Amino acid sequence: MSWMLFPDNTALSALVLFLIALPFLYAARMPVHEALMGLARAVAGSFRLAARWLSRSADALRARNKTVLLAHAREEAGAAIEREFERVMQLVTRDLSGYPALQRKLLDEITRVEEDYQRCNEVPPPPPNWTKAVETIAKIKDGGDGLVVKILEDIANSVDDIYGKIVTEYRRSYEERHKILKGFMPFWRSLQQTLTRVDRNINGLSDSAARIDALMEKYREIQAGSERMEQTLTSSAATQFVIAATVMLVALGGAFVNFWLIARPMSAMVGGGEYIAGGLEASHIAALVIILVEATMGLFLMEALGITHLFPRVQNMPERLRRRLLWVSFTILLILAGVEVALAVMREQIIAADMAFKQGLGGAATTPPAEIGWVASIPVAGQMILGFILPFALAFVAIPLEYFIFSGRTVLGALFVSLLRGMAFALRIGANIAKHLVVIVAKLYDAVVFLPVLIEHWVRGRGTGAPRAAGGAVGKRAVFDREQGS
Numbered sequence: 299m300s301w302m303l304f305p306d307n308t309a310l311s312a313l314v315l316f317l318i319a320l321p322f323l324y325a326a327r328m329p330v331h332e333a334l335m336g337l338a339r340a341v342a343g344s345f346r347l348a349a350r351w352l353s354r355s356a357d358a359l360r361a362r363n364k365t366v367l368l369a370h371a372r373e374e375a376g377a378a379i380e381r382e383f384e385r386v387m388q389l390v391t392r393d394l395s396g397y398p399a400l401q402r403k404l405l406d407e408i409t410r411v412e413e414d415y416q417r418c419n420e421v422p423p424p425p426p427n428w429t430k431a432v433e434t435i436a437k438i439k440d441g442g443d444g445l446v447v448k449i450l451e452d453i454a455n456s457v458d459d460i461y462g463k464i465v466t467e468y469r470r471s472y473e474e475r476h477k478i479l480k481g482f483m484p485f486w487r488s489l490q491q492t493l494t495r496v497d498r499n500i501n502g503l504s505d506s507a508a509r510i511d512a513l514m515e516k517y518r519e520i521q522a523g524s525e526r527m528e529q530t531l532t533s534s535a536a537t538q539f540v541i542a543a544t545v546m547l548v549a550l551g552g553a554f555v556n557f558w559l560i561a562r563p564m565s566a567m568v569g570g571g572e573y574i575a576g577g578l579e580a581s582h583i584a585a586l587v588i589i590l591v592e593a594t595m596g597l598f599l600m601e602a603l604g605i606t607h608l609f610p611r612v613q614n615m616p617e618r619l620r621r622r623l624l625w626v627s628f629t630i631l632l633i634l635a636g637v638e639v640a641l642a643v644m645r646e647q648i649i650a651a652d653m654a655f656k657q658g659l660g661g662a663a664t665t666p667p668a669e670i671g672w673v674a675s676i677p678v679a680g681q682m683i684l685g686f687i688l689p690f691a692l693a694f695v696a697i698p699l700e701y702f703i704f705s706g707r708t709v710l711g712a713l714f715v716s717l718l719r720g721m722a723f724a725l726r727i728g729a730n731i732a733k734h735l736v737v738i739v740a741k742l743y744d745a746v747v748f749l750p751v752l753i754e755h756w757v758r759g760r761g762t763g764a765p766r767a768a769g770g771a772v773g774k775r776a777v778f779d780r781e782q783g784s
């Protein structure tokens with residue numbers, strides 16, 4: 299049965315059907331409006347409720363992240379302050395505890411230098427009175443008398459001898475002074491070294507005091523839990539997260555090289571061509587287990603050394619037990635490194651045997667490799683070095699792993715808070731869209747039945763004489779807005 303009343307005229311059939319349905323559509327106008335408003339109220343209310351829940355969850359998660367972040371920062375700042383105080387205590391105990399003895403040594407050296415200086419300042423004895431006699435004799439005229447000339451010559455010779463002795467004594471006196479001054483040098487150097495050491499200690503104390511002041515100021519801000527400190531700590535955690543992730547990627551590359559270094563020779567130990575599950579070869583699983591055991595031993599080694607603090611129980615161990623754990627993990631790591639060195643040697647032999655086997659299968663005559671001397675040993679030596687170094691290098695992954703875990707919680711928590719707030723914002727937008735969309739749909743419905751609606755408004759306006767009240771979609775929208783609180 300066709301819906302077309304006039305088979306040859308589709309438009310006329312549709313118009314007639316519309317006119318027939320128009321009274322029913324007008325009669326169903328209010329129920330349709332109420333249904334649309336109810337649907338919009340349910341959707342918008344659900345969206346707003348979900349948005350409020352997400353916002354409160356984001357606030358609670360942010361508060362929890364802030365508490366954890368501040369607690370971790372407070373612990374780090376406290377540990378840093380404790381280390382600075384330990385350094386100051388060591389400096390005071392080691393260097394400044396001997397300050398009284400150092401002071402006595404300085405005073406003794408200063409006194410000695412002062413005494414030597416006084417000795418240098420000793421005035422030479424005044425010239426004897428015979429100089430006046432020489433001046434008197436110098437005024438005597440010889441007058442050509444041989445006796446007088448002889449006497450004067452004897453006097454001159456005597457004066458020359460005495461003058462020579464005086465000059466010699468004077469020079470000896472100056473040599474002694476120079477020796478005394480030369481003897482100053484060890485004292486001056488000792489005094490200079492002592493003062494330099496004291497100055498270095500004082501500067502070290504000043505630097506430690508400045509660092510302690512800065513750390514105490516940071517600790518007070520952390521204790522106050524200010525917004526600025528939270529942002530600073532979050533930014534610092536993000537930086538540490540990126541750096542730790544980069545270092546771990548580099549370490550992952552080293553683990554990958556280590557894996558392929560031992561995977562092939564492991565097939566000779568655990569059986570080549572055997573599969574455990576799917577496409578996983580037993581040799582690959584064995585190589586991966588060795589690398590994971592090396593990383594685990596490295597992790598315990600760093601914990602026992604006190605470099606990382608991932609396991610509080612290890613940190614709370616007695617010193618003797620922790621030292622045993624250190625040696626056990628180091629021994630296992632050393633043994634695994636030795637195993638990798640042996641596997642590196644075996645790897646070259648396996649590769650050479652495979653090449654010879656393939657040449658034999660191909661029917662080609664096996665030609666001995668050309669003698670190239672020690673150069674042929676370079677790859678083996680390189681693989682042995684890598685096999686020994688990589689296990690110990692992987693041990694240091696524990697340090698970036700610790701930063702990655704602690705900073706990752708802060709970074710992922712901040713990202714999750716942003717995600718929750720973004721979802722809450724999207725839900726609020728969805729609620730507003732639903733609110734406005736239902737008004738648009740109601741208006742479109744009124745546009746379809748506009749003719750009976752106009753007649754209704756005309757009749758109501760004529761019967762009461764009152765201005766047309768807001769009704770239909772507009773009035774319902776106002777009621778809806780009041781209900782939604784917007």
